[in-house]
Amino acid sequence: MTVDILSLPTVFDRPVHIAVIGGTGLSSLPGYHPVAALTPTTPWGAPSSPILILEHGGVPVAFLARHGLHHQFAPHEVPARANIAALRALGVRTVIAFSAVGSLQEEIRPMDFVVPDQVIDRTKGVRPFTFFEGGVVGHVGFADPFDAGLAAVVQRCAASMRGDGVRLHSKGTIICMEGPQFSTRAESHMYRSWGGSVINMSALPEAKLAREAELAYQMICMATDYDCWHSTEDVDVAMVMKYMAANSENAKHLVGAVLDELCKQENSELVLAKHWAGSAQGAVKFMTKPEGRDPEAMKRVEYLFPGFWDQ
Ligand SMILES: CSC[C@H]1O[C@H](OP(=O)(O)O)[C@H](O)[C@@H]1O
Ligand SMILES: Nc1ncnc2[nH]cnc12
Numbered sequence: 001m002t003v004d005i006l007s008l009p010t011v012f013d014r015p016v017h018i019a020v021i022g023g024t025g026l027s028s029l030p031g032y033h034p035v036a037a038l039t040p041t042t043p044w045g046a047p048s049s050p051i052l053i054l055e056h057g058g059v060p061v062a063f064l065a066r067h068g069l070h071h072q073f074a075p076h077e078v079p080a081r082a083n084i085a086a087l088r089a090l091g092v093r094t095v096i097a098f099s100a101v102g103s104l105q106e107e108i109r110p111m112d113f114v115v116p117d118q119v120i121d122r123t124k125g126v127r128p129f130t131f132f133e134g135g136v137v138g139h140v141g142f143a144d145p146f147d148a149g150l151a152a153v154v155q156r157c158a159a160s161m162r163g164d165g166v167r168l169h170s171k172g173t174i175i176c177m178e179g180p181q182f183s184t185r186a187e188s189h190m191y192r193s194w195g196g197s198v199i200n201m202s203a204l205p206e207a208k209l210a211r212e213a214e215l216a217y218q219m220i221c222m223a224t225d226y227d228c229w230h231s232t233e234d235v236d237v238a239m240v241m242k243y244m245a246a247n248s249e250n251a252k253h254l255v256g257a258v259l260d261e262l263c264k265q266e267n268s269e270l271v272l273a274k275h276w277a278g279s280a281q282g283a284v285k286f287m288t289k290p291e292g293r294d295p296e297a298m299k300r301v302e303y304l305f306p307g308f309w310d311q
Pocket of ligand 2: 101102177183199201224226227228235
């Protein structure tokens with residue numbers, strides 16, 4: 001059944017704690033019927049797509065298509081600040097983000113999943129990458145860019161996947177490159193020598209912004225190619241889309257199993273990201289002296305953390 005998004009309610013009156021961000025080849029979540037389509041605006045503009053509210057066992061889950069409903073945003077054009085800010089304003093504290101990645105290691109085969117624990121930033125500074133600027137400065141910790149508690153949940157769901165030899169690798173380092181062109185062969189070999197496991201164009205600044213917004217954030221990567229370091233075919237878009245389509249059943253099973261786990265503990269400390277609460281606020285409050293603060297920048301921070309300047 002296809003749902004006409006325009007016919008759905010544009011308001012939803014319960015807090016939503018869990019969100020899924022879909023990447024390339026995953027601009028909707030098959031098998032779920034949205035009950036609302038929200039089109040919020042934030043101080044950083046509109047998100048890349050309407051935020052669909054789905055229900056998983058009666059628990060609301062937000063779904064956002066990173067590149068837009070029709071994949072119209074290139075990786076450097078994705079309005080990541082609006083996406084993360086809009087999700088936080090809805091009540092979201094846990095984000096599971098999907099990404100199609102190239103594999104930089106022989107043992108990570110196309111169709112395998114990877115739950116990364118590290119990232120190396122190879123974006124080029126052309127993407128807006130922080131909420132804290134223009135008169136309010138903040139420096140959050142980013143030593144471990146993903147959420148270990150959510151990673152453990154995803155790892156426990158590996159058994160939900162079907163098919164011969166499809167595997168889930170429980171850790172790995174993402175190289176996040178600028179794109180939109182793929183890497184040169186020299187770059188691809190260099191990333192391997194750095195210890196990169198997989199490569200994409202979307203982990204950053206999304207993960208940095210999620211940390212600034214005090215969200216628990218975990219990316220799930222699906223390998224679609226061996227980039228261009230391998231002796232087999234070099235990556236191209238057709239190859240990425242072919243593997244995404246071929247493995248969509250597994251992606252669906254994995255999302256379903258992860259949502260089963262998270263929705264069961266919708267109000268837990270983990271899903272409510274209690275372990276991140278206050279981390280960014282502490283990093284911001286003491287940096288810029290009151291006389292140096294810009295009122296507009298303060299208002300933007302207030303959108304993320306209502307009541308921030310009153311405490
Ligand atoms: C079409 S291949 C490059 C494209 O695919 C990945 O997208 P996403 O992370 O949103 O799944 C990669 O990051 C690039 O944006
Ligand atoms: N080889 C690759 N490089 C960058 N992003 C990708 N997404 C999927 N495959 C990729």
